[in-house]
Amino acid sequence: MRILVLGGTVFFGRAIARQALAAGHDVTCAARGTSGDPVDGARFVTVDRADPDGLRAVEGTFDAVVDVARKPSHVRHAVAGLAGRVGHYTFVSTCSVYADTATPDQTVATAPLLPAAEPDFDDPAASPEAYGRCKVTCEELVREGFADAFINRAGLIVGPEDQTGRFDYWVARHARGGEILTPGDPDDRVQLVDARDLADWTLRAAEEGLTGTFDGIGAPMTRRDFHAGLQAGTGGDGTLTWVSQDFLTAHDVEPWFGPRSLPFWLLVPEFAGFLTHDTTPALAAGLRPRPLAETAADTLAAFGDVRHTTGLTEDEEVALLREWHAR
Ligand SMILES: NC(=O)c1ccc[n+]([C@@H]2O[C@H](COP(=O)([O-])OP(=O)(O)OC[C@H]3O[C@@H](n4cnc5c(N)ncnc54)[C@H](OP(=O)(O)O)[C@@H]3O)[C@@H](O)[C@H]2O)c1
Structure with missing residues (x-):
């Protein structure tokens, strides 16, 4: 498959690119290149997603794209810029989209969401809530452009190259x-998930055409x-x-x-x-935590x-x- 990673210069994006290459896929990573380096073997295209036409430099069609964006504007530009030339779209979201942090064992189907960010609000780093609300907006934008997207709401991602400590x-x-x-x-x-297991599942989701919204995290x-x-x-x-x-x-x-x-x-x-999310649906859909x-x-x-x-x-x-x- 031809896979486009929007990101790919740090932790999870690098894990996706590395594992996609190991599985024999043709991998392009698109980012500014300021956060880190792409993995060896991936094609790298320098883009700035703050520019509405920033993805123009990414040429051709792709069987699958994996997008790790946090800013709604970045997703808006990508959905417009990639329309008609991408097959499967994975958006890497977060369990921070949920409004209720107190009730254990919630699922995608039962957990209420934070409201989407205000129109034109684009600062996920402003607060934990701003991050969650921006990701809600990003999800909405992806679904508007790609109705059959795979929305992977990652939980706490751990493993080699995690920079949070x-x-x-x-x-x-x-x-x-x-x-x-x-x-x-x-x-x-x-509850946590190894970046490599999340990457493995994300790649299989692309290969098998998995769609819908899941919490991407291991069992509590x-x-x-x-x-x-x-x-x-x-x-x-x-x-x-x-x-x-x-x-x-x-x-x-x-x-x-x-x-x-x-x-x-x-x-x-x-x-x-x-x-403490109930991730039975993700496990049933192929997530295999080590x-x-x-x-x-x-x-x-x-x-x-x-x-x-x-x-x-x-x-x-x-x-x-x-x-x-x-x-
Ligand atoms: N870590 C966790 O525990 C956790 C938990 C839940 C969900 N998540 C989600 O999982 C994903 C983690 O992704 P990640 O590890 O790859 O880290 P990340 O910090 O989200 O990476 C962002 C990527 O986007 C690129 N980027 C940022 N601004 C850009 C711009 N203006 N133009 C083009 N590219 C730009 C960065 O590269 P450059 O700076 O080089 O451009 C980088 O490769 C995110 O979606 C996050 O929300 C993480």
């Missing part, structure tokens, strides 16, 4: 061993199983100390992401539904010289554990 924090932490501060309750659940797992998978994958021999949400919030530890945070940790009950231990091992092997800035520092973790034991 969220998953890497835990991989590094388990690899280091010792006493590990783990947040919340062992029975709380989390308990935090206990999450840490067991990390331990198995990294070979770490740390001991887990579970520290309550109340203690962590009282000590200014941030959830989710960033400095002095515990990545992957979300407040309950407000976010009890954010990483064991977490494999993702952890490969992520660790790919670390290289990357320095991670998200999560607790070693000193912060030691101080918090000391206070937790002394309380």
Whole structure:
């Protein structure tokens, strides 16, 4: 197949391009080239999607396109610029399009959506809600142009080349061993997908003509199983100390992401539904998540010289554990 990746210079776009090439497809990536490099073997076309005619430089027809855009204007330009010369359209969306973050086990069919962004609003980086609302608009624009699109609402994507450091924090932490501060309750659940599994499913969706809207994420797992998978994958021999949400919030530890945070940790009950979607439909439609231990091992092997800035520092973790034991 001739596949066009709109993006392809970072994490997930690169995974798509790499795996499409490995499967024998002819791959073109189109981006500015400012975020990173395309993978070897892919044809690269320099485009700026902020320009309404920016995709003019991408010539010819394609059997499939994979679009990772966040800005409605970029999607608007792509849908117009590719009309009549693309077969299957995958839009990589996000579970951040959902309005209800509290209710567990929602599905695409039951979960209410955020309202679309205001007309001409085009700044997904403004806030988490702006990101979700822009993606709702992007989905609508894709469906208007390509009624048979595959809308793949990705959940938390992890694995080698993830630049957020969220998953890497835990991989590094388990690899280091010792006493590990783990947040919340062992029975709380989390959910993720390895970029390579999401890419594999996206490519098969294009090959097989899968259409419709799905949550692209693996089944939820308990935090206990999450840490067991990390331990198995990294070979770490740390001991887990579970520290309550109340203690962590009282000590200014941030959830989710960033400095002095515990990545992957979300407040309950407000976010009890954010990483607990029922993805039975995606699994039935061909998404095949690999064991977490494999993702952890490969992520660790790919670390290289990357320095991670998200999560607790070693000193912060030691101080918090000391206070937790002394309380
Ligand atoms: N990471 C997660 O956990 C997560 C979770 C849910 C959903 N998602 C979704 O998954 C996808 C991730 O994609 P990704 O990993 O490839 O990262 P990304 O950061 O979304 O990549 C954006 C791509 O678009 C290109 N781009 C940006 N501005 C452009 C412009 N003006 N003109 C042309 N190209 C432009 C970038 O390349 P240049 O800068 O080089 O132009 C880059 O290749 C996104 O759709 C995201 O919303 C991610």
